[in-house]
Amino acid sequence: MQSIQGVLAPAKLNLFLHITGQRADGYHLLQSVFMLIDWYDTLDFEVRADPAIQRIDISNTNAEHFYSPPPHQPALPGQDLCIKAAMALQKATGCKLGARISLTKTIPQQAGMGGGSSNAASTLLALNRLWGLGLSRQELMQIAVPLGADVPFFLTGSSAWVEGIGDKLEPISLPAAKWAVLKPKNGVSTQQIFQDPLLERGSKTVTIFDFAAHPFGFGRNDLQPVAERLCPEITLAIEWLGKQGLNARMTGSGSAVFANLPLGAELNTMPQVSLGWQLRQCSNLDKHPHSDWLF
Secondary structure, eight states, rough: OOOEEEEEEEEEEEEEEEEEEEEETTOOEEEEEEEEEEEEEEEEEEEEESOOEEEEEEETTTEEEEOOTTTOOOTTTOOOOHHHHHHHHHHHOOOOOOEEEEEEEOOOOSSSHHHHEEEEEEHHHHHHTTTTTTOOOOOOOOOOOGGGGGGGGGGGSOEEEEEEETTTTEOOOOOOOOOEEOOOOOOOHHHHHOTTTTTTOOOOOOOOHHHHTSSOOOSSSSTHHHHHHTOOOOOOOHHHHTTTOOOOOEEEESSSSSEEEOOOOOOOOGGGGGOOOEEEEEBBBSSSTTTTGGO
16 A cells, blocks of 8 residues: 545534643643534545655645654654654654655634644554554554644544543544534634633533533533633624524634534524634534544
């Protein structure tokens, strides 16, 4: 196998997000449900005979990121997450092959939808096959942990109940539903939100049974009040969906917001689209589109 084309990297929504405490090392403890949705980035992969990792951004005027291990070229700070995932897989397995990764991006950045983490997870899935490594899901998840808190989630294969610092994952099934997802033009810094002294850090611990009683209306997003203050467009987006009769909240650390669409509901065209806002109707996924690649 020399290439794999059309690898999908789905986005996620946080149905709720409670911050229940903070560890001595600064990491926040949380409870959440991560739900996969059918808003995708798409990646193509080609084998390189040398160990170099090349990443082309098709959706951004063919911008190129490149890493070639020493002595050819040293690693760069702030390296692209797909490249970091490929490098981590090389290091963990001793693989001497490289890859050319082409990314067509549609998931918005700074949205709280996990686009970059999903790209990294799909890179691990695809290169595991393309390089003939044969690693299990659990082995790939161990490689994924240092890449970022959300990356292991996208390897679980389904939506998940999430606890700890995002490292405790329990796969769950959710009813099929439709969702309005609205991303304002501006984003918001995750780091800035978590450092804010006004962030709620003492939510009461809940159980998965509490959530299951009312899965699409449970809880809240504890990050939302701080994020709305830092990015007023989030408030405008929630208000716009409210005028459509929808009860919206922010996903993750924002700035995207979402609402459950009643059966038969239709979204009106919004004037802010011309100002760089993105509105999409999505469905939640029963499983990751490439979950059958692993055992």
